[in-house]
Amino acid sequence: MVTTLLLWMLPVATFAEDEEAPVFENAEYNHQCFKCHGQKTYRYYNESMDREMKDRMNPYFIIDSALYYQSNHASFMCTDCHSPEYETFPHAGELRMEQQFACLDCHGGDETYAHYQFERIEEEFQASIHSTKHNEDFTCWMCHNPHTYKINARNNHNIKEVIVYDNNICLSCHADINKYQLLSDEENPSILAAHEWLPNQTLHFSKVRCIECHTEIDKEMLIAHKVCSKEKAVKRCVECHSQNSLLTATLYKFETFEKRNKLGFFNAAILTDHYIIGANRNYYLNVASIVIFGLTLLVIIIHAILRIISK
Numbered sequence: 473m474v475t476t477l478l479l480w481m482l483p484v485a486t487f488a489e490d491e492e493a494p495v496f497e498n499a500e501y502n503h504q505c506f507k508c509h510g511q512k513t514y515r516y517y518n519e520s521m522d523r524e525m526k527d528r529m530n531p532y533f534i535i536d537s538a539l540y541y542q543s544n545h546a547s548f549m550c551t552d553c554h555s556p557e558y559e560t561f562p563h564a565g566e567l568r569m570e571q572q573f574a575c576l577d578c579h580g581g582d583e584t585y586a587h588y589q590f591e592r593i594e595e596e597f598q599a600s601i602h603s604t605k606h607n608e609d610f611t612c613w614m615c616h617n618p619h620t621y622k623i624n625a626r627n628n629h630n631i632k633e634v635i636v637y638d639n640n641i642c643l644s645c646h647a648d649i650n651k652y653q654l655l656s657d658e659e660n661p662s663i664l665a666a667h668e669w670l671p672n673q674t675l676h677f678s679k680v681r682c683i684e685c686h687t688e689i690d691k692e693m694l695i696a697h698k699v700c701s702k703e704k705a706v707k708r709c710v711e712c713h714s715q716n717s718l719l720t721a722t723l724y725k726f727e728t729f730e731k732r733n734k735l736g737f738f739n740a741a742i743l744t745d746h747y748i749i750g751a752n753r754n755y756y757l758n759v760a761s762i763v764i765f766g767l768t769l770l771v772i773i774i775h776a777i778l779r780i781i782s783k
């Protein structure tokens with residue numbers, strides 16, 4: 473069970489390594505933090521013992537520098553978000569109470585980011601099951617890892633990668649009891665058991681995202697953020713396996729608009745990547761079949777008239 477979940481998670485690491493990390497101006501500064509926070513062990517000078525010591529880094533405090541420099545906030549110095557007092561080690565105890573920025577502290581009301589609709593996302597998030605049940609404990613950072621988050625759906629044309637990336641966000645809790653229990657004392661429900669009704673689960677989870685079935689779709693948003701309770705989740709097969717598949721309003725949102733007219737296919741984006749039973753239909757083929765049918769009828773009528781006249 474665990475291995476299946478891990479298998480879905482694997483591709484992210486591989487595709488991230490393909491790209492070469494550009495060098496940022498902040499790299500030199502950040503290096504002082506990565507020296508410790510980029511590895512499993514770190515060294516420091518122990519004054520009372522007057523010698524250098526080596527210790528293990530808390531695994532949750534290790535940051536992958538390659539992923540950091542591919543993230544949206546790659547150009548940041550660590551201390552753009554954290555207190556500059558972290559430059560000293562041991563870090564002062566009260567720093568763990570440090571207040572974190574929220575996304576909207578920086579992105580709210582800024583024209584540059586208007587197309588992301590941060591305010592609407594915030595509203596949808598506030599209405600989500602996560603937020604209503606865990607209010608302030610559940611922050612945007614829980615899904616958007618502050619050190620690795622990178623936009624995908626908007627600019628990655630490889631749908632498979634987008635699916636893996638987005639699903640891993642959900643699975644980072646729903647397949648990891650340690651993170652889940654930061655919020656809940658309940659047992660983490662098994663994802664595989666909860667979706668037993670879905671045939672060929674592994675295939676489905678590699679072709680659709682959790683958010684397709686679990687959010688309230690909003691036509692104007694690329695990524696709907698209102699995750700609803702399980703009672704409201706999509707369970708009917710025809711919601712996807714039909715001509716007006718909900719996937720065109722979610723997963724294939726951008727691509728459908730771009731490709732529809734070029735290829736003449738309804739749901740062209742779906743067709744190029746998959747053949748989803750019931751969801752694909754070609755506009756020109758439909759027109760052509762009507763024309764052929766009409767022509768056949770015409771030939772029969774002319775033929776009949778000619779026979780009547782010749783008699």
Ligand code: HEC
Binds near residue numbers: 515533
């Ligand atoms: C000499 C090694 C070392 C260096 C250099 C270092 N840290 Fe740390 N850092 C640690 C260790 C060990 C911990 C965990 C123990 C603690 O909190 O003191 C930690 C904890 C943290 C925490 C988590 C605190 C918490 O409890 O939530 C943050 C944030 C942090 N460091 C940021 C930084 C930043 C930013 C820099 C660079 C400006 C930096 N660190 C440099 C070793 C280091």
Ligand code: HEC
Binds near residue numbers: 532533548554
């Ligand atoms: C865009 C803002 C931002 C930047 C840049 C940033 N951090 Fe963080 N960091 C955060 C936030 C927010 C948290 C708290 C995450 C949470 O509570 O889920 C955090 C948490 C941490 C922690 C505690 C472990 C954890 O995940 O809770 C460490 C250690 C840390 N940061 C180190 C660093 C280092 C080192 C850098 C630079 C390489 C850095 N941070 C850059 C926002 C940032």
Ligand code: HEC
Binds near residue numbers: 545547553573575623
């Ligand atoms: C401390 C301020 C700050 C915080 C907090 C912050 N951001 Fe950013 N963010 C920025 C800045 C500045 C940039 C532009 C970085 C650049 O271009 O190098 C950026 C870039 C981005 C981008 C890419 C924009 C683009 O068009 O390239 C996205 C998406 C984004 N942030 C999302 C978020 C999310 C989601 C959160 C919260 C989880 C968040 N940010 C928190 C300041 C912040």
Ligand code: HEC
Binds near residue numbers: 587588597613625
């Ligand atoms: C339950 C998980 C979850 C939470 C909580 C969450 N997000 Fe997201 N968010 C996602 C996923 C999944 C994506 C899609 C990532 C991708 O492929 O680009 C996303 C994408 C985004 C994007 C990019 C949208 C676009 O049009 O490209 C922004 C901006 C964003 N989130 C902001 C926020 C803000 C602000 C909050 C808090 C108010 C928040 N998110 C909370 C899961 C979450």
Ligand code: HEC
Binds near residue numbers: 602605615
């Ligand atoms: C930070 C951890 C975390 C992340 C990330 C996360 N969840 Fe959750 N989720 C929870 C917790 C905790 C609950 C249980 C809420 C409760 O009932 O207390 C929950 C509940 C749910 C439920 C409701 C189940 C019910 O009982 O009705 C659904 C559906 C859900 N999550 C889907 C998602 C989706 C989809 C994503 C990704 C977009 C996601 N979650 C990301 C922690 C997380």
Ligand code: HEC
Binds near residue numbers: 666676680682683684
């Ligand atoms: C094809 C639609 C679909 C997809 C894709 C999907 N779910 Fe679900 N999910 C459902 C439905 C429907 C239920 C309710 C099942 C029931 O009540 O019998 C559910 C139940 C859940 C629950 C509640 C479990 C419980 O017993 O409390 C969680 C949490 C959850 N899903 C998370 C996820 C995550 C995470 C993903 C992505 C890896 C995902 N779902 C993908 C439709 C879907």
Ligand code: HEC
Binds near residue numbers: 684708745
């Ligand atoms: C959220 C959308 C969604 C829902 C809901 C959904 N499916 Fe699917 N289904 C897909 C996608 C996408 C594929 C992958 C098509 C491909 O690439 O071959 C697929 C594939 C399949 C396949 C495999 C076809 C093959 O080529 O092997 C079967 C069978 C199937 N679905 C049956 C069902 C049944 C039965 C239900 C309802 C219980 C259901 N699906 C619900 C989206 C969905």
